[in-house]
Amino acid sequence: MNVVVLTGAGISAESGVPTFRGSDGLWEGHRIEDVASPSGFARDPQLVHQFYNGRRALLTGGSVQPNPAHFALARLSRARGIHLTLVTQNIDDLHERAGSEDVRHLHGELLKARCNRCGAVTPCREDLSRASICPACGGIDCLRPHVVWFGEMPFGLDEISAALSRADLFVAIGTSGLVYPAAGFVAWAKEAGARTLEINLQESAASGTFHESRRGPAGELVPRWVDELLAGTKDQG
Numbered sequence: 001m002n003v004v005v006l007t008g009a010g011i012s013a014e015s016g017v018p019t020f021r022g023s024d025g026l027w028e029g030h031r032i033e034d035v036a037s038p039s040g041f042a043r044d045p046q047l048v049h050q051f052y053n054g055r056r057a058l059l060t061g062g063s064v065q066p067n068p069a070h071f072a073l074a075r076l077s078r079a080r081g082i083h084l085t086l087v088t089q090n091i092d093d094l095h096e097r098a099g100s101e102d103v104r105h106l107h108g109e110l111l112k113a114r115c116n117r118c119g120a121v122t123p124c125r126e127d128l129s130r131a132s133i134c135p136a137c138g139g140i141d142c143l144r145p146h147v148v149w150f151g152e153m154p155f156g157l158d159e160i161s162a163a164l165s166r167a168d169l170f171v172a173i174g175t176s177g178l179v180y181p182a183a184g185f186v187a188w189a190k191e192a193g194a195r196t197l198e199i200n201l202q203e204s205a206a207s208g209t210f211h212e213s214r215r216g217p218a219g220e221l222v223p224r225w226v227d228e229l230l231a232g233t234k235d236q237g
Contacts, residue, residue, distance in 0.1 A: 001081060001082055001083070001168045001169065001233060002083050002085075002163070002166045002167050002168045002169075003076070003082055003083065003084050003085070003167065003168065003169045003170075003171065003229075004084075004085045004087065004160075004163050004164055004167045004169070004170045004171070004185070004189065004194075005073060005076075005084065005085070005086050005087065005170075005171045005172075005173065006087045006088070006089070006170070006171070006172045006173070006175060006182060006185055007073075007086070007087070007088045007089065007090060007095070007172075007173045007174055007175070008088075008089045008090065008172070008173070008174045008175030008176060008179075008182070009089065009090060009174060009175075009176070010173065010174020010175065010200060010201055010218060011067070011069050011070065011090070011094075011173050011174040011218045011222075012090045012092055012094055012174075013174070014067045014069065014174075014217060014218055014219050015064050015065060015066060015067045015070070015094055016058075016063055016064045016065075017058070017059070017064055017090070017092055017094075030051065032150060033150075034047060034048075035047065035048050035051040035052075036048075036147075036149045036150055037149050037150050037151055038149055038151060038152065040149075041144060041149070045130055045141075045144075046129065046130060048144075048145075049127070049128045049129050049130070049145075052110065052128070052145045052147070053127040053128060055110055056110055056111065056124075056125070056126075056127070057127075059092050059093070059110060059111070060111075060125055064092070064094070065094075065097070066094045066095075066097050066098035067094075067218070067219045068219040068220070068222070068223050069173065069174075069218035069219050069221075069222035069223065070094050070095055070097070070098035070100070071098045071099070071223075072222045072223040072225075072226040073086060073095065073098070073100055073222065073226070074095070074098045074099035074100040075099075075226060076226045076229070076230070077099075077100050077101065078099075079230055079233070081233045082229075082230075082233060085104065085160070085163040085167075086100055086102070086103050086104065087103075087104040087106055087156075087160055087163075087182075087185075088103055088104070088105055088106065089106050089107050089175065089179065089182055090105075090107070091105065091107055091108050091109055091110040091147050092110060093109065093110075093111055104155070104156045104159065104160060105155060105156075106148070106154045106155060106156065106157075106160070106182060107147060107148040107154060107155070108145070108146045108147035108148045108155060109146050109147070110145065110146075110147060111123060111124060111125055112124055112145075112146035113128060113132075113134075113143045113144065113145060113146055114143070114144055114145075114146040115134040115136060115137060115139060115142050115143055115144075116142045116143070116144055117134065117137055117139045117142040118134065118136055118137040118139065118142075120134065120135075120136030120137065121146050122134075122135050122136060124143075124145075124146075128143055128144075128145065154181065154182075157181065160185070161188065164185060164188045164189045164192060164194070165188070165192045166192070167189050167192060167194040168194055168195065169194055169195050169196075169197070169229075170185065170186060170189035170190075170194045170195070170196045170197070171196075171197045171198075171199065171225075172185070172186060172196075172197075172198050172199070172200075172204075172206070172210070173198075173199045173200070173218050173222060174199070174200060174201070174218050175198075175200065175204060175206070176204055176205060177204035177205035177206030177207065178204075178205050183205070183206055186198075186206055186209050186210055187209060190209070190211075195211055195212075196209070196210045196211045196212070197210060197211065197212045197213070197214070197225070198210040198212070198213040198214070199213075199214050199216075199218060199221050199222060199225065200213065200214075200215065201215065201216065201217060201218075202215065203215075
């Protein structure tokens with residue numbers, strides 16, 4: 001069975017990662033244009049670095065850990081009879097820490113930096129600044145967070161589109177249904193004949209387009225759904 005899973009901010013919020021759009025979200029006190037756009041970075045790179053340095057420190061500080069939903073998806077990725085394509089809108093590494101491999105990070109990865117001069121992408125767990133040196137080319141004042149900002153193209157769309165075209169089941173977990181192109185994945189999957197399921201704490205902007213929706217915390221519902229799916233696959237085998 002070919003399964004495509006898309007995860008959004010809701011799954012990481014249960015691990016203590018603030019969402020962008022909540023009342024206590026990361027945009028509070030910042031304009032999107034200032035901290036998450038190419039023009040904002042060109043105008044004030046140090047402000048952008050400070051913003052992402054704070055997020056990176058939170059992610060690596062020890063308080064943020066994978067939750068049962070992350071671990072359940074890692075278990076699904078290792079199951080016989082299942083070919084899982086795991087796509088995330090999140091820039092954290094919680095899926096990897098839970099044991100998932102080959103995660104498609106649609107919006108990039110916080111624990112990586114990209115050089116604007118040579119294009120190299122390198123691991124990054126420390127603070128970035130204008131004085132940071134690219135480990136690949138030795139350039140100074142050329143590193144940026146390896147994340148997709150507004151107005152930039154998400155990563156891996158060709159591979160994701162191909163996976164959706166082969167999907168038997170598409171599942172969206174903790175997504176708002178507001179951010180494209182990810183919000184359109186359910187339509188792509190349905191056009192390919194896939195069954196579609198949404199798992200979300202509350203109704204999303206895309207809920208009406210899914211065959212089935214389940215409401216509740218991802219940490220509770222995702223392990224239960226994985227158990228159901230694996231039991232059904234075993235019965236069929």
